[in-house]
Amino acid sequence: MDNKYENIVPWNGAQDTGRDVRLKLERNFAKIGLNFEELLIKLGDIDDLFAFVAEELEKKLSKDKPDSTDYLLRLLGGLEVGPFSPGALGSGAAIQINPLTGKSYLEVDELFVRMKAVFKELVIESLRHIGGELVLSPARMKCVRIEEQDDTYRCYFDRGGANESGRYEVEQEFTAGAQARCQVFTGSGQKYYWRLVTAVGDDYIDLSKTDCDTGSDLPESGDDICQLGHRSDESGMNAIVLSAYGPDAPSYKQYAYIDSYSLAGKEVSVTSPKGNRYVGDFILKTGVNIATELQILENLIKTEIQSVEYVLNETDNYLLNASFVKDMEGWVRDDDVQVLEAEELLQVNSEYLSDAARLAGVVTYDGKLWLRLKDSYVKQPNANLTQPAQSGKFYVSLRYICTGSGTLTCGFSGQGLYKTASIAINRTARMFEFSGNWDGTGDFLIRFTGDIHINLVTLTNRPLDDFKQEVDSAFTQMAGSIKAMVTSIDNINKTIRESGWLTTADGTKIWASACWPDGTKAISLFNVTPEGIFLNSSHINLKGIVTFESFAPDFQTAYEQAFGNASMTAKDDVARQLGYSNYAQLVENAATGGKAVLVGGYLNLELIDVDTLIAGKVLTNKVVTSLNGRRIEIDPETNSFKMFNENNDTVCEMTFIEQSDMPYLPRLRMRDYNKSHELVRTAYYGASGANIEDLIGGSGITLTQGSCRIYQLDSSRDCVLQPGSLSFYRDGKLYKKYE
Template sequence: MITIYGSDGTAKTQVPCDDNSTQAKELQGDNVLTLSFTLYEHVALEVNDYAEFMGERYWLMERYKPEQVSAQEWKYDVKLYGIESLLKRFLVLNDTDGADEPVFTLTAPPRGHVALIVRSINNGMDNTTDWKVGTVEGTDNIVIDYEGKYCDEALKEVAEKAGNRAEWWCEGQTVNVCRCEQGEEVTLGYGKGLTGLECDMADNAKFYTRLYPIGSSKNIDPEKYGHSRLQLPGGVKHVDVNVEKYGVWHHYEADAFSDIYPKRTGTVSSVRSEEVTDEDGNPFKIFYFKDNSLGFDPNSYEIGGKVKRVSFQEGSELAGLGDEEDGTYYFEANYNSDTHEFELITTWPYDDDTQLPNDTLCPKPGDKYILWNIRMPDEYYPLAEQEFKEAVDKYNEEHAIDVSRYKAPTDHVYIEENGIDLYVGRRVRLESDKYFPETGFRTSRITKVTRKVNLPSQMDVEICDATSTGAMETINDSITDAKSYVKTATSGSFPDLIRSWDNTYPTDNNVFSARRTLKEALSRLREDTAQERIHFLKGADFGSHKAGESGAGVDGDGNAEWLTAVIRELLRSVRFVDGMTGEGWQLWMDALTGLSNLTIDKVTIRQTLVALELLIQKVRSIGGQFVVSAASGKIKTVTKDGDNYRITFEQENEFVAHDLMRCAEFTGASLRGYWVEVSASDGEGVTVPVSEFGGVEPKEGDECVLMGNTQNRLRQNLISIAATEDGQPRVDVLDGVSGKNFDGCLRVRLGNLDGISDSRFPADNQPHGNGLYGDNVYLMGTFVLTTGEDILTRFEITEGKIEAAVEGLRKDFTEDRSYLDNASFGDGMNKWDTENEATFFLLGNKWIWANGAPLSDKTNYACVKTDDGRTTVYIRNKYILQKSGNFRFIPDYTDVNDEGQKKPEAVYLSFFYRVAKAGRLTIQFEGLDKTGFENFNEFSYDGELGVTDGYQVFNHSGLWNGTGDFKLAFTGEIYLYMLVLSTDRAEALAYKYKTLFEQSEKLVKIAAANFDKDGNVIESSSIITTAKYNEMMSQYFDEDGQLKNKAGLVTTAMANKLYAFDADGRIVSVIDQTASDIRISAANISLEGLVTANGNFKILEDGSIETNNAKLKGYLYSVFKPVEICDATNLGNNETTGNNEYKLNTNLFVDATFSGVVLPVSEEYEGARVLIMDSYFIKTRTIHSPTTVRTENGSAIISGLFAQTPTSMEFRADVLTLDAGVVELILKNDYIRDEATGEVSSGGLGWVLVNNTCQNLYWEYAGKRYAYRYNLSPYLLE
């Protein structure tokens, strides 16, 4: 059966394929899955529906309409295509800078071309990153003209131009361009996996036996050389290959040898440029370069009518630029024989006035170049002819291959019995003494496989060295004269990386990243953990194993040899049942007694048996009730002595005074017994008052047991084992029996609990049924609740220390970290969407009603159900979907790449599930939009889940960009709950909690840890308290179990320390506090709010500082801010000064060019220092508003710079006007002396001009205007 899935991953139908269903896969050809089947209902098959077969996915490329055979019968013959065929749908696009251009030319090594093609495939496959570049042959640049070229066409052209018999092929999601030969060689032949063998020739494969190689005409002067093209040594015209085997088949080849001609690769020694003008007076540059190693004058070797050309080689800025001829890019050049310089002829190849070469794209010293369109010195021609010959030999080696194709059907029985896997590219040793009489075999590879879907081992294979081309379109190799787009790519053939989150299938032609390798492989150098079983098929050795001498070993059959072995608890046979009627053997530690036990069938001891106590038991049965206590006995004699009975026993007397002795006997018809207190005791017997017996006489043969003591606390306990006919088997432990009753004495009961009444339990849920009842319960091992959850509770008492550890599966979680709403389904299906299918039962075209509703049968549906006490969502071949609008919240994506595209983030999904019927689980974000994001492999899951025994934990991670609707579908039957989707790995992956409480006379310790499904710690925290200190510590680990962050707090009576460590154990931040000081150390320290020191030093919330004094040993960096962008208050336009004014606040160093400054006058600014700049240093003819300064309250600005002179000028100013410079002012309390009395009084706050560097300074006071020119005396303007 083949399952066909919809494009969303939901199973549409399972189809019973007939024998006409096949898979056909051909190298460099199509990969087609043809399915023929009949369905008895119409199932619509849409574009991008898919099926999987033999590990490959096949898609439907067009909507399919089946043939209707009858009213209920539909016949399908549908073709689905593998990725090799899907490549025909995608053009190769130049997406540089978002161009999305299908017409361009690329010059790059083969790997650069394949990388571009793979990027186009990923873009076409919904912008994934799954497709990778594998092995690519060739490192030399090749030129391909992408003019509406599809990916399959482009890959074939890359393969042909890469050489080395390269082919393009896909393995999984890896694209390779190399010879398709893979896997270990398998031997096939008639009777050895093949039922027949025939031979023909590969379709349309290039084949020849006589090659006519055509040399290049570059640098060839026919008059000097005697030929118009380069010749092979000796003038050979053709070369034969296998003529004697196949006869004469001609082939002509010129393109493969076009780059071979007499040439010299020179090196640029120096470069210069010269600016000139053209005929219209427009300036441009001419570039010249020298080659000091050039040993001849090119002007002496000119070919008539041709202009010298220079082609710059890879590594130069001009490589691949210039004009183009037959795929070769060049610049025309002149050569100056006097200066020994080449002049590059300037061109304007673009649509603007950009010249080439230019200051950016120009030759540089060290650039390699080839000079052509000249005749070379004679010594270069024999070298070129020899290079031509070697190229012809290599060409024949790669192309003159045997094109014989061998077709054969397989013997499916032989293939299955020998476990042979045949696939395209598989190396084959094809044996036949008839076809290959010389050797008896031929080594080749499989190029095509056609197999039956119902019997995959039954197939037709084709084995050939060559590749048929009839199944694919022919590639046009001609190079057009379209404008080139040139991209320099890194050479090399290193395959692509499969990173930690990629879903790419690993092959021989891609590689794991370092972190993926650590995740997948076991380390041989450090301790490691395997998450799954490891199979050692041939056994394993430990240490230096030498049989019978050293080390240890286990062979493939399970036989082991050890030096010693420590078994902690158990050693047994495969099956063991204890007791006389049991089976097997076992050596174990008894959990109850702590004693070791051995049960076997037969023991032979050759020498001595030392047994400190030898107990030989016979099988016997005890009925009724059995009591274990400190005393018991069988009465031997009874003598009445006055008011007392004197009683002796058959064995030594074990009773003492005040013991409560009891006898109970059921004869079948009546119950006889007594419970009496012993008054006296000696070695012979006991004395009991007659009154104690209540009329019952003790008799010889009575079995008596101790059941309490009225005074001795140590003799008030007993154990009762009862298996009577009341149907209540039980084991009771009683303590505190001080009277003839058991009131309040039952400490523990194991077995049937019926009859126990305890007010500590609810009245409607008293102890009942079989179970365990006790004051305290200490359990070791596994404790399983009815919910299936495991809780391990362990109590140990050692050396006065009580330690308790509780470890269990997480049974609750908080939704505040999950993006999904109602993730616990506690609110039913609220926030979730699904669709249900139901079949309604009809009678006479009318619904059948039952219980007030139409009678129906649900087939496929999803709903909330209670399962084993859990609230779960049950899915039966359906899906649940939460739309993005119903998400609790969506993360912000702020990280961008170099191209300004956002980067997605990793999200983690976890939930509990139980599979009732196996099926396929698919999870995805439906409608995910990658617009604005870099290409990424979005979060998704697609895999089979088998039936589970109880609930399991599902964990998965991937990349998400916050778009799309969350959809989870399952084709079987599944219960699931507690969906956590989060970017917090610890929250999403933590499925096991462990808490620890430890207390002793020295310390108290509380700890907690979260683990992932593999038992690796994700995060942990602990608190430790001793008499000397308190410690709090938290740790976080990465996915490999390595510590990433650690932080904690330690407090003592003398000091406190808060610290944080990095992954390497280095302290990255610490706060160390003692009674006398505090130290803070970190790479970055952030203090929020008002910060003070001794009330004198303050850092305000806006970042400003207030302090009384400051001593700076370095420099003070103060920024002159433009007044319009600082924190000054904009007061608007002043009609008097004519400019926009700003009142200063905290920024006191300002550039106020063309603006007005208003100085604040208040006590908080007393002593403040202000610098005001006018930066209008370079004058223009444009009129601007001047820079002015005044006070907010109109008080005058005072300065000694205005000091009175012989002209009696004023030293006050109402308004200052600055011109090209800086003024410095200080706000001070101005003291004034009374002229009459001489008394000093305060004149209030006033601004003082203390410094001036302006070219000109103007001021006004009392209606007069003054001016001061730098280093000159003040003067009156008017």
């Protein structure tokens, strides 16, 4: 029988009409039909066929009831038992294979060996010294003897005695490529060296004479040597340092991706009285990632959100399909990468099989499309490039994540816009940028000798920062003040805009400002204090009735001198100087034309344009900093203060709590929207019955005096933390409590 079926890719690019999928399905089903016909010929009739199928099914392991087999069971992907969760506080059990190293890994809660167990010892403790520092790393040794070689220092360690199985008390832990470090901080025996391990033996390591950190001393017998970094093995690049010595002591530091003789930029977590820093995602129990930085300190609540985007259209980028959303359209792979059409299911959901040592293609990584290069290259032929109007200086940038260090070569060979650089392994995406002259000829090349993922490749005649749009919002509440501010920096349109408000015991300030490319600046400031209300703006637009109780004494005196006791003849003279036949025509035109009416103590204006406005009271329907888009509004009708984003969504609102016992308490509500204008988060400060309430997705957190509550909005799960207890509720009923 022919059991080789064609692999089917549901979507094969923008030009896929579905014909290829339909034809492959027809051919596969035709093979299945022929196989059944062949079985009928061999077995004789349909009863024999069903008996044969039943017999074959008996050979399969069951998924819905206990079963067993007397034969070897191969699980190529691994095995998980129970609800598996990794780590010291995890659950279940697992036997897994590391896809990068191919090494097996076993994780269980308890291990009981009835007869005998043989382990290769792994010591995670490496270095203790009189400076009060402990380094935890993958390898360590005590040097007992030194032999000088031509290019290295051979450092021996004592292996101890062998057990019954032939294993020694001390096993070799170092590997070639490791970075060995020895350091003594105080006393007469101060010493320091950090050298590359070039080779290892059963009871020695070879330390390079030349590949070492600047100022490295010579190794000696008696040295305590630990591993601190590795040149190529990612699992050997991490370390933990506990220190009671140094300017930030006592401290706990985690280092990752140490692949050189420098720890700069390698700290991922720091705990110290001088300051704490933690890098990584913080995930709630519900699985929601906290994308904002929330600090709750003594007398301080601070929330900051930042968004940075690079906005390029097709006319800005000279490259075609620079983000690889159209697979490899416009790009050419390395000629040496062997691509074979799969006749069998050689790789899940893939139509091609490539040499694992050399790869060049578009893959999904961390939920996004990336170009992956593994010891290979891609290039974009000159015919696919948008030709520049003239030769000159151009800029290249790309975002990358490197999983295997190597050398990156990018640009146009033989021209100024060409760069070669060494790229180390990195955990988070980084930018690679360079510039140079290009005359519009040649193919655009990206080559890498290690393993790298690339997206957002740009070739422009302007630096990447020219296309950056950055928006920052911050809310800070302290014991004596509340401040909210939004800042937008648009490098494309060369504008900077900012708006916000500040409330203290002395009053409230509301402001909005803008700066344009020609240097023009504008600012509007509304300041409410016990002494009065001060408004400063280049343009003030008041709609509705404006009532003034009184004017400033100087203005009142001047008005009375000019009009209060003036005769009609004098008023007519003033009106004629303004272009009217008499004073009555001036008043009528102002009233009917909607410009201005000033009669006695009554002032009716459509527009007030002044540098300073002093009034005992200002009554208006609404105060706004802009008629549309990003703005601030004060609405007397609802006694509220609101902030809007550029899509007219209410992102911040301050109102009074609507409850009979405390109607004077304020409440602050903040909302986050995504790019599709969908509400993704709501936070309350001073909420009814709570001091702070934060709702994200289907969950929320409420902080009140003396308690903290974390819950699902559908009331299916609830957790309440109080000074003396921790309670858990399910569907509104208490099911566990700790006191």
